[in-house]
Amino acid sequence: MNINQALSIKNEKRIALLDEASKKRDELHSRIPRIKQIDKQIEAFAFRLLSGESAEVLKAESVSLNEERARLLSAYGYTADYDEPKFECTLCNDSGYADGLKICECVKSLAASESYQESHLAGGLSGKSFENFSLSYFSEENGERKKMQDILNGCIKYAENFPNDDSAGLIFFGGTGLGKTHLSAAIGNKVASKGISVIYESAQQIFDTVDAVRFNRLDISERKKYENCGLLIIDDLGAECITQYSVSAITSLIDLRIVNGRKTVISTNLSPAMIRKTYGERLLSRLLGEFRVLQFVGKDIRMQKIKGV
Ligand SMILES: [Zn+2]
Incomplete structure (x- = not known):
């Protein structure tokens, strides 16, 4: 996590604590009207000081009001x-x-x-945010930019409201270099900044881990973290080495997360037809039926950057 994200977590906590304190104060005010009067008098001190009243007098008054307040609180x-x-x-x-x-x-x-380091968002992905996702690589002529603007807005809304959404998650379809990794990392960063556990891994890494657990080379907790984290981001589904076992592992993992109401964000270069061919009808119908489908469009951003177009 970078410093800005940590600051934003702190800030959210601070706001929540201030809010809680203010609710408690309201409660006191409605239960003990004298405390409401005292707080109003204390609040007025700053103004009275500015108006030229003696600091000595105000201080004495403040001490006595605070003592009275403490006595009342204790009495109640x-x-x-x-x-x-x-x-x-x-x-x-x-x-x-x-x-x-x-x-x-x-x-x-x-x-x-450590928990953030474990999410794998640390390092290169930690800098990916919604703010630094550039729409300028998408052509305005054929409506691509508008389409990507909608996708960007959808992702921002999803991350801000997380986990309040009635879908099982998001699936990003589209070729390489269209910003799928950037936006899924931005979602991960935003969700992690709320203090929710996030894991970002490529489909290949997930299979490697699940496989290692299967052969007792890794502890079962390594597999459980994929099942239990608040948000699992599976990058590049379809780029892994496909076996009958890997197909069943991914399908069960996604099923389990749906059943347990946990959200998953998946990105893939495969078309729906290729997913059907590779993973079977069951996974495809899960993905199209339970997930929000976002179809990325445009030309490979990375190639455009290299060519300087
Ligand atoms: Zn501090």
């Missing part, structure tokens, strides 16, 4: 810090910045956290 059975936000990091109060505008240590350690 609340702790004195009941409606204070409970920040995880006391150095930065979860703002991500401490000591002026320096990035806090908690953000750095989150960015380097």
Whole structure:
């Protein structure tokens, strides 16, 4: 995870904690009207100070109001810090910045956290975001850019609402170099930034792992992580070495995730007809029936970049 993503996780947590604290404060205000009055009086201090009132007087008033507040809370059975936000990091109060505008240590350690490294999104894929997905490689003339704009918007919406979607996930169809990897990694990064476990792997890596578990070369937990993670992203389905066993492994994995209500994002260079031929009718009907289908269009972006078109 990069620092920006870690900052955004921190920020979301901070907002949630502030929100929780504010709900608790509302609860106190409706149960104990005197506390509402006290909080209003305390809030007015800043304004009174600006209007020229003596800081000494205000301070004394504040001490006495806070004491009264604490007494009331205790009398009603609340702790004195009941409606204070409970920040995880006391150095930065979860703002991500401490000591002026320096990035806090908690953000750095989150960015380097093991769970994110395990998702395989670290490294080259960590920089892929919706913001840096360029539509300029897609031609405007035949409606390709419009089509890709819709796909981009669909992916953003999917990631933002994740996991609230009634499909089993997304399937990206289309040739190489049309941005399938970029957008699936961007979804992974966004979902991981919500603190949800994400695994991004090529179909080949998944088969290698499942196969190694089958022959006891790896612990079964290595296979279970594909079944249990919040979002599994299978890159390049169809590029793996196809055997009867690999076909049954992928089909069962996808089935199991559908049954357990877990989401999967799949990208493939194969056409639906090729999927039927390679994996059989059953997997194809799962993919077309339960997943949102996104058909990528255009010319190979990587080739265009090389040629400088
Ligand atoms: Zn911190």
